[in-house]
Amino acid sequence: MEKFMNTFNAINDELYYTNRLWQAAEMRLCVAPKGFLRTSHHNGSIQYYHRQNTKDKNGVYIPADNLELASALAQKKYDQQLVKAARAQIELICSFLRKYDPEALEKVYSSTSRYRHCLIEKAILPDEEYAAKWLAQDYVKKGFTEGSSEYYTQNGERVRSKSEAAIADALLRAELPYLYEYPIDIEDITLYSDFAILRKRDRRVIRWEHFGMMDDTYYRNEAMSRLKLYEKAGLVPGNGLIITMETIKQPLNLKTIKTTIDHLLY
Numbered sequence: 001m002e003k004f005m006n007t008f009n010a011i012n013d014e015l016y017y018t019n020r021l022w023q024a025a026e027m028r029l030c031v032a033p034k035g036f037l038r039t040s041h042h043n044g045s046i047q048y049y050h051r052q053n054t055k056d057k058n059g060v061y062i063p064a065d066n067l068e069l070a071s072a073l074a075q076k077k078y079d080q081q082l083v084k085a086a087r088a089q090i091e092l093i094c095s096f097l098r099k100y101d102p103e104a105l106e107k108v109y110s111s112t113s114r115y116r117h118c119l120i121e122k123a124i125l126p127d128e129e130y131a132a133k134w135l136a137q138d139y140v141k142k143g144f145t146e147g148s149s150e151y152y153t154q155n156g157e158r159v160r161s162k163s164e165a166a167i168a169d170a171l172l173r174a175e176l177p178y179l180y181e182y183p184i185d186i187e188d189i190t191l192y193s194d195f196a197i198l199r200k201r202d203r204r205v206i207r208w209e210h211f212g213m214m215d216d217t218y219y220r221n222e223a224m225s226r227l228k229l230y231e232k233a234g235l236v237p238g239n240g241l242i243i244t245m246e247t248i249k250q251p252l253n254l255k256t257i258k259t260t261i262d263h264l265l266y
Helices: 001-031 064-099 102-112 129-137 162-173 217-232 254-264
Strands: 036-042 045-051 060-062 178-186 190-199 204-211 240-245
Touching: 001 064, 036 064, 045 064, 060 064, 129 190, 162 178, 162 190, 162 204, 162 254, 178 217, 190 217, 204 217, 217 240, 240 254
Parallel strands: 204 240
Antiparallel strands: 036 045, 045 060, 178 190, 190 204
């Protein structure tokens, strides 16, 4: 439902934007000069002429020191075409909005006899039901080596660092469904993303990698190789992939985590 409402809101935004363009063009036309602009290319230069009316085929030559008039006439023609296009666009959008029902696909199931519900697999699930099903999937995590440091999130999940625990806790507070070290196969190589987050507004899975030892040359090179693999899968920072990093002198902070969540996961 949320996905369809986002579509509905985006179309309404487009309607508002088009209306503003239309109104601005109409206001400019109210003070536009009378007549039309004719252009001519002569001896390698462009010449401008002011046609007073439709019967005036040639018009009066506009000298170089009066190009403001030529500009105003050109703007007038542009605005007239813009108004025409905006009106057509607004009419199409309004027609669509009158007919658009964001719940149409969900109503197919609700209008079906309840005695058939147990026989049907719903194609469209409510956001929370979809998220719960996504979280319930079974997968193999990377695992921990014996003797490695133990860090735990607020819900008791073991992670590999304090920073990962802070990210997990922030995702939990933001009510964003996530899976820890959820695998992805790229060119026969399995990467275990630190976090795979379900962005509910479009139901897209966003990967979050935190690089916590960027002081170390070997670690840094491994991180770059990891990013190259993600790139081959079409995942780049800002589009399907979130990256954060830290050094000993510049640790990850909660403000950075919150800003990242607010900008990329809602």
